[in-house]
Amino acid sequence: MKPRSLVSIDDLTTGEITKILSLAAEFEENPVQDILRGKVVATLFFEPSTRTRLSFESAVNKLGGKVIGFTDSASSSVTKGETLNDTIRTVNNYVDLIVMRHPIEGSARYASEISTVPVINAGDGANQHPTQTLLDLYSILKTQGTLDNLNICLVGDLKYGRTVHSLLMAMSRWKTSFNFVAPEELMMPDEYKLYLRNLGLDYYETPDLNEVINMADIIYMTRVQRERFSDPMEYEKVKNAYVLHDHMLSDTKPGMKILHPLPRVNEISTDVDANAKAYYFEQALNGVYTRQAIICTLLGLK
Amino acid sequence: MKNVNDPKQLLVSAIESGTVIDHIPASTLFKVIKILRLDRIQNQITFGTNLESKTDGKKAIIKIAGKFFEDDDINRIALVAPNAKLNIIRDYKVIEKRVVEVPDTINAIAKCMNPKCITNFEKVTTRFRVVSKKPVALKCLYCEKITDQERLEII
Numbered sequence: 226m227k228p229r230s231l232v233s234i235d236d237l238t239t240g241e242i243t244k245i246l247s248l249a250a251e252f253e254e255n256p257v258q259d260i261l262r263g264k265v266v267a268t269l270f271f272e273p274s275t276r277t278r279l280s281f282e283s284a285v286n287k288l289g290g291k292v293i294g295f296t297d298s299a300s301s302s303v304t305k306g307e308t309l310n311d312t313i314r315t316v317n318n319y320v321d322l323i324v325m326r327h328p329i330e331g332s333a334r335y336a337s338e339i340s341t342v343p344v345i346n347a348g349d350g351a352n353q354h355p356t357q358t359l360l361d362l363y364s365i366l367k368t369q370g371t372l373d374n375l376n377i378c379l380v381g382d383l384k385y386g387r388t389v390h391s392l393l394m395a396m397s398r399w400k401t402s403f404n405f406v407a408p409e410e411l412m413m414p415d416e417y418k419l420y421l422r423n424l425g426l427d428y429y430e431t432p433d434l435n436e437v438i439n440m441a442d443i444i445y446m447t448r449v450q451r452e453r454f455s456d457p458m459e460y461e462k463v464k465n466a467y468v469l470h471d472h473m474l475s476d477t478k479p480g481m482k483i484l485h486p487l488p489r490v491n492e493i494s495t496d497v498d499a500n501a502k503a504y505y506f507e508q509a510l511n512g513v514y515t516r517q518a519i520i521c522t523l524l525g526l527k
Numbered sequence: 528m529k530n531v532n533d534p535k536q537l538l539v540s541a542i543e544s545g546t547v548i549d550h551i552p553a554s555t556l557f558k559v560i561k562i563l564r565l566d567r568i569q570n571q572i573t574f575g576t577n578l579e580s581k582t583d584g585k586k587a588i589i590k591i592a593g594k595f596f597e598d599d600d601i602n603r604i605a606l607v608a609p610n611a612k613l614n615i616i617r618d619y620k621v622i623e624k625r626v627v628e629v630p631d632t633i634n635a636i637a638k639c640m641n642p643k644c645i646t647n648f649e650k651v652t653t654r655f656r657v658v659s660k661k662p663v664a665l666k667c668l669y670c671e672k673i674t675d676q677e678r679l680e681i682i
């Protein structure tokens with residue numbers, strides 16, 4: 226029988242998502258358990274992503290499992306020209322589950338078709354990163370108490386941001402209204418807006434964060450990168466418009482929380498960190514519980 | 528019913544029994560041959576190309592003696608010849624006419640247009656879900672990007 230993998234958030238039904246989120250809450254209550262004793266998990270990072278890798282390794286270690294793997298392809302057999310096919314066919318003999326990050330899009334789906342053990346996609350190029358989306362959902366659920374009838378404000382690079390696209394697709398399963406705040410050049414692509422329209426969900430677009438900030442239950446910040454602009458002057462004009470400062474938060478909703486996939490550069494001023502509405506570091510911690518829940522679900526251990 | 532003795536049809540010699548595929552765009556004739564693997568079968572095949580057509584500019588026609596296609600096989604050519612019409616011939620008579628329809632999934636014949644897709648790096652059989660039939664748009668099951676009619680390449 227084909228093992229259950231997690232490649233894309235669309236692989237999960239809404240019921241399965243809800244189940245993973247409530248399991249994550251159980252792990253948050255009781256993060257150190259012996260569930261994975263005797264199990265070995267491979268972390269195959271064909272490109273470095275320290276944060277994601279450490280989060281997975283922490284999740285496995287807290288549950289009594291062991292981790293083997295590599296941290297970038299320079300130190301692995303890939304540099305000797307081994308195909309992904311061969312790497313997966315070899316590694317799946319050694320482990321109970323594979324966590325893989327790879328710069329090539331679709332590599333995770335392909336690995337999941339070959340592997341005899343579950344594969345978790347920890348990012349395949351610009352394509353999918355479903356555990357990030359699940360930890361975002363967990364953070365939203367935990368801080369708001371529900372996923373229904375929320376106003377989500379997505380800020381920054383909405384054109385290329387894989388994270389915001391996945392979050393939009395996932396939150397569109399609930400009754401969500403969206404505000405899109407981005408410079409002209411980095412607006413949300415039409416296909417996503419069409420998707421929301423077809424579902425009858427509301428969205429509003431503006432280049433001005435202050436216009437919509439007080440409506441938000443969640444502000445999801447992303448980085449506006451210089452290299453995304455065809456005209457460098459355009460970047461210089463807008464770069465400060467997408468930085469969040471503490472003084473902008475005074476009239477925001479009391480329960481509002483600020484999320485960010487991290488690492489941040491300067492898009493959230495450090496004066497926000499002390500504000501109770503800043504949630505990005507807790508969000509990272511939630512990633513550990515969420516990944517514990519995902520691993521145990523795929524292994525059929527919970 | 529159109530008669531095979533119609534002078535226009537005689538541009539390419541008639542067959543006793545088999546399949547005539549008409550209204551193929553002249554520009555995609557060789558793609559159709561490739562998709563149907565006609566270069567690998569022993570049947571007698573005749574074809575004509577750059578023929579005048581009232582409706583589709585320059586068209587091509589293929590006649591394959593003694594060959595009858597399953598729907599799933601013939602529908603694969605809809606990607607490059609969406610208006611193709613099939614005449615099934617027995618005893619020099621057209622006994623059935625069929626049109627082609629783009630199937631819901633496309634495996635192994637189209638190339639993913641995304642240069643960063645795994646199918647363009649390793650020996651992976653391409654697989655697509657058809658998200659639009661006219662014009663054709665294919666969603667790669669691997670990288671999840673859309674390959675549209677304009678960028679469609681046959682492997």
Ligand SMILES: [Zn+2]
Nearest residue numbers: 639644667670
């Ligand atoms: Zn692809």
